[in-house]
Each structure stands twice: as structure tokens, then as C-alpha cells.
Amino acid sequence: MMPEINVLYVDDEQQNLNSFKAAFRTRYRVFTAVSVAAAMDILDREEIHVLISDQRMPEITGVEFFKMTKEQYPHIPRVLLTGYTDIEVLAEAVNQGDIYRYITKPWDELELHNSVLNAYDHYKANRDLREKISELQKANDGLNRFVYSLSHELRAPIASATGILDLVKMEGKMDDSGEYWKLMDACIQKLDYYVSQTVQFYKTARFKVAQEQIHFEELVRSLIDLYRTSNGTKGIRFDVSVEEAHVFYGDVFRIEIVLANLLSNAIKCQRSGEPDKKVVVRIVTADDGARITVADNGTGMDTAETEKIFDPFFKGAQPGGLGLGLYILREALEKLNGTVTVDSRKGEGTVFEIYIPSNPENKG
Incomplete structure (x- = not known):
């Protein structure tokens, strides 16, 4: 069973929109828009998986429309339909990531269908990757909070041990047990340094x-x-x-x-x-x-x-x-x-x- 793919096709010619809908309505959930304003309204309301646009439209070109939507909807693959060859425009659009693929008009139905499927796979892979990154970020944040909390809690016993050693120093008893007090003092100072570095690293990474x-x-x-x-x-x-x-x-x-x-x-x-x-x-x-x-x-x-x-x-x-x-x-x-x-x-x-x-x- 094919997944439900939401496709938005933007074209200023209603006949092209009707032809597209007639050809693909049984394969995808098709949305059509005769203007940029109508397209933006659909993008705001619906989860679009693949965005298709004609290149030559009166109010704006397809590449310009894609550039406009790229910032707000960066994860939607964009397919450009063009009835003429403008290599420089197409090359720039591809290189800057404004379009995922372009297809010449009149389109070949099989080519366009395969392009939509490939674009949807691209969308799905990016979505899965974002979810994994989000999960890893949450796990990393949790680990950071745990390390910070643990380091913070270690401060109290370190301070207590340091206080005891300060009393030993004040009473002149550091040499009473050979090198043991000095060894303990060195170990506590090193532990305090490690804890301080850990807290410092957490604050540097997290604080605004x-x-x-x-x-x-x-x-x-x-x-x-x-x-x-x-x-x-x-x-x-x-x-x-x-x-x-x-x-x-x-x-x-x-x-x-x-x-x-x-x-x-x-x-x-x-x-x-x-x-x-x-x-x-x-x-x-x-x-x-x-x-x-x-x-x-x-x-x-x-x-x-x-x-x-x-x-x-x-x-x-x-x-x-x-x-x-x-x-x-x-x-x-x-x-x-x-x-x-x-x-x-x-x-x-x-x-x-x-x-x-x-x-x-x-x-x-």
C-alpha cells in the first residue's frame, strides 16, 4: 500500500492544475493553487510533502517562489516544471538548494511520478533524521543536567573534606601521619579541580x-x-x-x-x-x-x-x-x-x- 503523499502544485493556468489533478489524484493527496497567495495559505494549513511549481507565472517565477518558501519550509522538496530551457536560472536554483529537481513541460507522467516518489523519500529521510537528532539532543541535555547536578552535589563533601584539612593545617598536624594528610590534600584539590572544570564546561555550553x-x-x-x-x-x-x-x-x-x-x-x-x-x-x-x-x-x-x-x-x-x-x-x-x-x-x-x-x- 502506497503512503499518503501530500503534493501541492502551483500554476497560474487552471487547465494545467486540472490535468495534474486528473492524472495523479488516485496516487497522492493533491492540492492545487492558482496563485502564490493561495499556495501560501495551503502551506500554512496542510503538511505538504512535495511542492511543485510552474516556472513561468505572471506575478513571480517558480524559482523566486521556491526561494521565498525555502526559509519558512526548508524541509519540503521542491520540483520545478519549466516549458523552456534557462540553464543559468536552473543551475543557480539547483546549486543553492532552491529546487530538488526540474522537469520540462509538457511533463512525462511516469517521470513526474517517479520524481514525486523520490522527493517524498527525501522528505521522509530528512524528517526521520530530524526526529533522531531531536531525540539525541534530549538525551544529551539529560546527560548534561545529570553531570552538572552530580558535580554540583560533589561540591558539599569536597568542601567538608577541605575544611577538615584546613583545621589539620591550622593545628600544625600535617606531618603527624607521615605523608598521608598531604596525599589526601593533593587528592582533594585534584578532585575539586575536576569538578570545577566539569561545571565550567556545562555552563559554557548551556548559558546564554x-x-x-x-x-x-x-x-x-x-x-x-x-x-x-x-x-x-x-x-x-x-x-x-x-x-x-x-x-x-x-x-x-x-x-x-x-x-x-x-x-x-x-x-x-x-x-x-x-x-x-x-x-x-x-x-x-x-x-x-x-x-x-x-x-x-x-x-x-x-x-x-x-x-x-x-x-x-x-x-x-x-x-x-x-x-x-x-x-x-x-x-x-x-x-x-x-x-x-x-x-x-x-x-x-x-x-x-x-x-x-x-x-x-x-x-x-
């Missing part, structure tokens, strides 16, 4: 971009102060220069993620034997956006590593970490329409160049 005025000097200084509270910055010199001659508007949440991950990466990549460890930060705002440079004289990377650093879970030769920092940075930049380039030399250091466009018209 919000525009507000950004104060880079204040933002960078606060992040550096935060990192200085850990032992990882001991002996590192921070050289910061910020020129904010132009007001910059952007998403402070994602810009902070970008800067935090750049600084974290520069700190982790320091060489233990380097006598002058340094991280150089340069930020300049202009009319069009902000340019950020973060450089270090650390371990550096070879070309093979540089090509993979933005891949999720790629750790390279650096110890520790989850391998998500630079991946999250790139995800955040995509939301900001920003770009990143990296120049690195093994044993010499790494330079990250970031560009983020300003967006004052969308400020909150």
Missing part, C-alpha cells in the same frame, strides 16, 4: 551570552590574585599591561573563563629549572574588539602537540589536569565569535593570541 561592560584590568588582576593563593605561582613573575582606551562590551562570564584558562595553562607550563619564570599578559581594546596576548617562557610544545591542544581530554606532556581547559576556552570563544592562535616552541614557551569582538548594541 550576556553583554555588559568589561573592565579587563580589574578582571585580570583579580584572577592573578586568586592564583597567587596557591603554591603553583611561587616564583612566577606576572607582567601585565592593559590599555582600555575604548569601552568594551562582552560576556564577562565567558571572557573570565578564557582569561582564567590562559593564565592556568601558562602557570602549569612553567619549567622547574627556569630562574626567571614569567607570564606576560597584554590586552588592548579597540573600536572593533579586544586583543589579548598571554605568553610564558615555560616548557613549550612541538607542532604535533600544538595541533591537538584544543581537543577534549588532551593533556600532552603536562602532568595533572583533565585536559579540558583549552577545549573549554575554545568553546567559550565560539560563543563570543572570537578567535585564538597559538605559537609555541619546545623548551622556549608559548604565546596565545586572542581576539574577541566588542558587541555594544547587544549590551544588557
